[in-house]
Amino acid sequence: MINLSLEIASLRDELLAAISGVLDGGAFVLGPGVRALEEELAAWLGVRHAIGVASGTDALHLALRAAQIGPGDEVITSAFTFIATAEAIAYTGARPVFADIDSRTFNLDPDAVEAAITDRTRAILPVHLFGLPADMDRIRALAARRGLKVIEDAAQAIGASVEGRKVGSLGDLGCFSFYPTKNLGAAGDGGLVTTDDDALASRVRALREHGHQGGYRHALIGFNSRLDALQAAVLRVKLPHLDAWNTRRRDNAARYGRGLAQSGLTLPVEPPGLRHVFHQYTVRAPDRDRLRAALGAAGVGSNVYYPIGLHQQESMRHLGPPPRLPATEAATAEVLSLPMHPWLTGEEIDRICAVILSSLK
Numbered sequence: 476m477i478n479l480s481l482e483i484a485s486l487r488d489e490l491l492a493a494i495s496g497v498l499d500g501g502a503f504v505l506g507p508g509v510r511a512l513e514e515e516l517a518a519w520l521g522v523r524h525a526i527g528v529a530s531g532t533d534a535l536h537l538a539l540r541a542a543q544i545g546p547g548d549e550v551i552t553s554a555f556t557f558i559a560t561a562e563a564i565a566y567t568g569a570r571p572v573f574a575d576i577d578s579r580t581f582n583l584d585p586d587a588v589e590a591a592i593t594d595r596t597r598a599i600l601p602v603h604l605f606g607l608p609a610d611m612d613r614i615r616a617l618a619a620r621r622g623l624k625v626i627e628d629a630a631q632a633i634g635a636s637v638e639g640r641k642v643g644s645l646g647d648l649g650c651f652s653f654y655p656t657k658n659l660g661a662a663g664d665g666g667l668v669t670t671d672d673d674a675l676a677s678r679v680r681a682l683r684e685h686g687h688q689g690g691y692r693h694a695l696i697g698f699n700s701r702l703d704a705l706q707a708a709v710l711r712v713k714l715p716h717l718d719a720w721n722t723r724r725r726d727n728a729a730r731y732g733r734g735l736a737q738s739g740l741t742l743p744v745e746p747p748g749l750r751h752v753f754h755q756y757t758v759r760a761p762d763r764d765r766l767r768a769a770l771g772a773a774g775v776g777s778n779v780y781y782p783i784g785l786h787q788q789e790s791m792r793h794l795g796p797p798p799r800l801p802a803t804e805a806a807t808a809e810v811l812s813l814p815m816h817p818w819l820t821g822e823e824i825d826r827i828c829a830v831i832l833s834s835l836k
């Protein structure tokens with residue numbers, strides 16, 4: 476599915492030098508290396524503030540807290556995503572409200588979001604799933620009309636954009652993950668919150684460090700959620716390569732698209748104006764489990780992201796009877812993610828396509 480050793484091998488000497496630099500420098504948590512990464516990422520993403528935190532999950536949690544979302548509030552999000560999206564809402568005491576997806580893009584359907592708004596709704600939390608931006612034009616217009624915050628879960632989509640503007644710069648707050656398998660991965664956990672709002676940024680900075688506001692003054696109950704210098708050093712080595720890596724993912728996706736054009740499978744789409752960064756290349760197959768078995772028998776990895784909608788997860792039972800989400804439920808039954816990473820070769824993709832075509836015959 477992914478091959479991290481090729482990514483490490485391609486930068487091994489630079490990574491080792493950066494890691495030794497941290498060991499010799501003696502600043503291990505936050506410090507100048509983290510600050511430098513934050514500045515580089517803010518410039519790269521086109522935002523005023525980028526704040527390093529301990530994980531993508533914490534990025535979502537602290538962003539929601541900074542937006543002062545808490546008990547009694549509702550936050551509308553997708554059920555077709557990784558569990559962390561809804562967990563972060565639950566951590567604040569607010570209620571995750573699941574709206575259905577657009578079955579072509581796998582992202583939130585703005586009409587379903589609008590229908591889910593109540594007097595308690597405070598924010599919309601779109602997920603840019605698999606690397607494709609959500610329909611931010613309509614979500615932002617809706618949020619502006621109803622006075623709601625927009626918090627982007629961009630964990631899978633660093634470098635994706637809408638009309639040239641990168642995700643993470645499109646809402647009030649953006650949240651990224653540097654989990655090792657993400658398009659920009661650390662050698663451990665890490666995350667980032669982005670915003671153009673100075674007040675939100677200073678709240679996130681305080682929240683990641685026990686509410687600290689300088690001089691051992693603590694105005695709010697915060698957390699220990701800091702990015703460490705080793706992760707920042709690894710990320711600074713990798714960041715200059717991210718554009719090229721995302722382009723290789725897109726080239727790989729295009730090759731899959733040519734190879735599978737006649738397969739009858741439903742292939743990923745890229746609506747006009749959006750740049751997809753293919754964290755996953757996810758197809759829909761009515762007979763998904765048989766296709767997955769055929770790939771496995773030929774030695775080809777594949778995975779189901781995600782087999783269960785969050786509305787049907789046991790950990791969300793406290794929310795009461797789950798809503799009916801037909802597009803989400805159909806997707807969980809049909810999706811299959813194929814191998815995707817920047818080091819996948821054309822020959823490998825052609826072979827995967829051949830296995831798929833022969834299994835569908």
Ligand SMILES: *Cc1c(COP(=O)(O)O)cnc(C)c1O
Binds near residue numbers: 557665
């Ligand atoms: C990975 C991921 C997260 C959580 O990030 P961590 O760094 O693993 O905590 C949140 N949302 C989505 C959509 C993700 O893919």
